[in-house]
Amino acid sequence: MKIGIYGYGNIGKGVECACRQNKDIELIGIFTRRDKSTVKPIFDTKVYSASEVKDFKDKIDVLVVCGGSATELPTMTVDLARDFNVIDTFDTHANILEHFNNVDKVTKESNHIAMISCGWDPGMFSLNRLYASAILPEGKDYTFWGRGISQGHSDAIRRIEGVVDAKQYTVPIDAAVAKVKNGEMPELSVREKHKRECYVVVADGADKEKIEKEIKTMPHYFDEYDTEVNFISMEEFRKDHMGMPHAGFVSRTGFTGKDKEHKHTVTYSLSLDSNPEFTASVVVAFARALCKEKARGTTGCLTTLDIRPRDLVTEDYNELLKHMM
């Protein structure tokens, strides 16, 4: 299976690493929108300019489109889907249907296959929400994220005057998590589920009190949460806050029985040292499945919800029956 990486940020680097862990995958190259001479790959992967990608039209089975969900992927995935089978990590939940329809239209016209919104949420968490609700049609779902960095919230803090750099950790609240995992099915407000921890480096002479107030009252991002603001030095920031760990879980509690007298709780949880590398590893597995679907003649846009699990791996089906079942 021949893979290309379009866009070489954290996810792109993760895909580069993941390709080496899968022997059936050949990584054709990285396509960058920057000056290609400035891009240093992790391994000996070839680097091309994004403008050269069309020369690889028939040399790549799946192009992994690594861009931002806010402004890049909505057009980038659609454009590339005219010439390639593509997969992306579009994660703006509210706009998934719209993005799906756009990509579906183009891929059906161009006779390609695509997958959008691959990763862990959306992606593996979506799958687990679906499985649990299929098994327990009467029940209640919960999703918790963290402890981990929210890119969007960190960016929002960095836009405040006087802030040099910042990281925001989304932190699930222990008491709420315990109730959910225990199957108590609590009603939880936004504030009761997660809190927000901010680590902020400010310019010399900046008004910390004003910055802290501005963070804590920022609409949508922070105002509905209990937010902790920690001002730290650049040294401390570089030492303790450059990693990209994340975590989270989805849980469903539902009922069965004659009088719904029996309760069941299903939980899928992740603990990740590197959010982008795990996301990229999910993408690479689903890219494999996408190739198999394409070989069957499938075109159009898919999601993780469409994929036969057996297509995600290279093992022979008899091996799966012997060792996975």
Add this chain to the structure above:
Amino acid sequence: MKIGIYGYGNIGKGVECACRQNKDIELIGIFTRRDKSTVKPIFDTKVYSASEVKDFKDKIDVLVVCGGSATELPTMTVDLARDFNVIDTFDTHANILEHFNNVDKVTKESNHIAMISCGWDPGMFSLNRLYASAILPEGKDYTFWGRGISQGHSDAIRRIEGVVDAKQYTVPIDAAVAKVKNGEMPELSVREKHKRECYVVVADGADKEKIEKEIKTMPHYFDEYDTEVNFISMEEFRKDHMGMPHAGFVSRTGFTGKDKEHKHTVTYSLSLDSNPEFTASVVVAFARALCKEKARGTTGCLTTLDIRPRDLVTEDYNELLKHMM
């Protein structure tokens, strides 16, 4: 979707309940091998003799075959697959491939579709082992069961002379679970993973010391485990040990990154008030997907690993993209 239940034990009763939670399902009837006048369904389901089942050849979309894995399902599922689309909960892991091949052959000849080994282990646990190994090809898997009743171990105790009744709980050992959930990837012996708790009612004058020794030294069943034997009265047994709770989890820890420097742990866990009702609920969701596969012309034997997740639910795909992704 028209469902039939063949065999009316705990799983059959669970299927009867689960059908009522799914509006697209019509339960045609229960087929029993006992005198049908002695079978009292939970709801107003019609009860037929097993010998009448062939009259329903074209009136049932999927027949749920509820029998024991040791002696019944290997022939029962194969026989019924000549006339019906079937689904079973065959759970003898070592013989899944053989049972699969037998059912696959018959269903391909008879132009039917089948699913074997549906439930949670095998079933949902198998799926989660597969997903996690696809995402993290380099890693280590763990499966823990319990606290919950093992039917096979309870039966083994009941065969001992002087035992009136018995229940055996498989109990995961906290220290091992903590290490696994923490991503420590421990090497664990059989004894370090699970212990066995037995609740035994004996006949008047029975030799408890001899019974206890016989349990603890029983090859395969108990000799490799730390086993606790509790002799209790029939009253206590009836009060505390008639439920069928179970639990368990599968967990995989694996590595990604340039030098495999990042560790990730994926865990899928279940906590069940009623093992057979949860198993039956899984079966009913996969029976729905089986109908959809049959409508596409698929024949032969499948497992949970073959099913597109979206086929498990009734919701329109756009709804899934809006609310599940």
